[in-house]
Amino acid sequence: MSRTRPGDAGAKVLKAASTLFYRDGIHAVGVDTVAAEAGVTKAALYGNFGSKSRLVVAYLRERDRQWQEEIDRITAAHTDPAERVLAVFDVYEAWLSRDGYRGCGFLNATSEFPDPADPVREVVRHHKTALHGYLLTQLHRSGANQAETLADELMLVLEGAAVTSVVTQASRPFHTAKRLAATLISPPAP
Template identity: 80%
Template sequence: MGRTPPGAARAKVLKAASTLFYRDGIHAVGVDTVAAEAGVTKAALYGNFGSKTRLVVAYLRDRDRRWQEEIDRITEAHAGPRDRVLAVFDAYEDWLARDDYRGCAFLNATSEFPDPGDPVREVVRHHKTAVRGFLRAQLDRGGRADAETLADELMLLLEGAAVTAVVARTAQPFRTAKRLAETLTA
């Protein structure tokens, strides 16, 4: 194994971890496997992340960043707040179609890290709060007096569709959830 430049090792490890953790589960994948897949030494992995928990946190933060970019990309074409809310449902469906869907990476991580105080759970809370916050902001922009409650209801639709899509192995639950969201936001 040749030397990997310092900045490149972090990116390689994060890319390998993202693939392996999502595909196989976080606890099922050891740091030896991540390092081997990334083509770096364990020392390089630990030098960049310090621990497996910090690697998991970095993986989820990176996934959160990519998800926020996806939401921005899909919703930017929509000027109206309601249309932007409904476009989030399209973003979920689009992600499912592109990503060998094993469910929501954040919900999956929550099931593997049951302690509410775990740093992994903090990242999950941040992600879910950000998605809800986006919905709430759009509903506020649209002048909805029920924005708080409606944001909660839309999150339930999204999360329920995400779980149901795993079981059904189809994007149909997102289409159904969007139809319900259209009714709720009318």
């Protein structure tokens, strides 16, 4: 094993944990495996994160940060708020197909941490609330009627497409969901 510079260990651990936790499941991966994959000692892992629980929270926060960057990158190409809402479906599709259709990492984590008071669940709530807030903001900007209800509905459509894409191992559910979303946000014909 090559010697790791002090500042590099945390980044290596987080990168390894992100891959392993998403691919294999959080509870299925031990800290020994993460440390070995990262090429660092367990002492370096604990020195940077303190515990596996804190590493899991860091993994989810980093995933959330990357997700927000992806949303910003893809939706920035659109000036119309309704188009930005629809572009979120493209982000989901790109994200989940790139990750091999293992599903939403946040929902996967929720299934492994059933206690609503667990810090993992707090990160998941933050992520989903931020996404809902983004949709709601864009819907308000577009002048949509009943924007709050519509944002709730779009979240259900997005999450349903994410789950269905895992089951089918295909992106088609996102195309269907995007068409449904376009219908929901289109103003009614006079």
